[in-house]
Amino acid sequence: MIDVSGQAAEWVVEAPEETAMTDLGAGLAAVCCPGLVIYLEGELGMGKTTFSRGLIRAMGHEGAVKSPTYTLVEPYALAGVEVYHFDLYRLGDPEELEFMGVRDYFRPDSICLIEWPVRGRGILPPADIGITIAPAGSGRRLHIQASTELGGSVLARWRQKHRSQQRQ
Template identity: 70%
Template sequence: MSGTQWQVEAADEAAMVALGRGLAAVAQPALVVHLEGDLGMGKTTFSRGFIQGLGHEGAVKSPTYTLVEPYQLGQLEVFHFDLYRLGDPEELEFMGVRDYFREDAVCLVEWPGRGAGILPPPDIGINIVPAGLGRRLDIRAATVLGDTVLGRWRRRHLSH
């Protein structure tokens, strides 16, 4: 079924943006991506590459205070969550979080552990850790959709 894993390194911010763009190029509706890693590891930088890769031309800021930032990109809606400042996972219920995880949307979630028990599980989980002067992304697929998208992402990355 699922469980595909991949490790890839990003030497700098430009490489992290490029990886986000690469995932955007193969993403499909209903995809849920969890982004984990300590402060400053590049979760928002990756998200910026993803959202810009889908055609957004403006700034992509971390929704640290609003918790979620919506982007309408053609037929696809992307919801970028940053749960760093979430006090209690129950707050997600009050904001109607389940309404965001739809078949016609893609959800990127930074700090998903803070929404444990409320958030749906990811299709793809990405943990970003230091690697020399850059970062290493430990990527795992957790669903059939995640396997499909991760396979396309790897093939695209290796062909460039």
């Protein structure tokens, strides 16, 4: 893990209900930047798509945000940035990603959200930010780690924004 501006590049936050999960996604949207790769991990039903929905809608998408379970990827052209939402749950072999031209999605002008990244191991680029979602009572706990300088910078801004919203 890296350290950015004296802050640990790790954060654990609770999402007691679905609204909190979408709010966390929206909070990340407010501080994220092109070139970011975000891994979303957790068992089925943990809220990976709910988090993604919050981020994508906060970036300006007004339509439905569905899980790309069968299509593997859903593109969103938003305010000067392409957002690609991947769900690799049904991926049979990581090599299938090569056939779909996955490397073309990871560009300096795009943001990639990847659910079930372990299924694309060896093909996917490393994450800037990894989010693992687990049960916590009736809600969820998000363990967030930055693993690049870009990820650390975004994580520091996200935490600061979240803290300031909590004080309001």
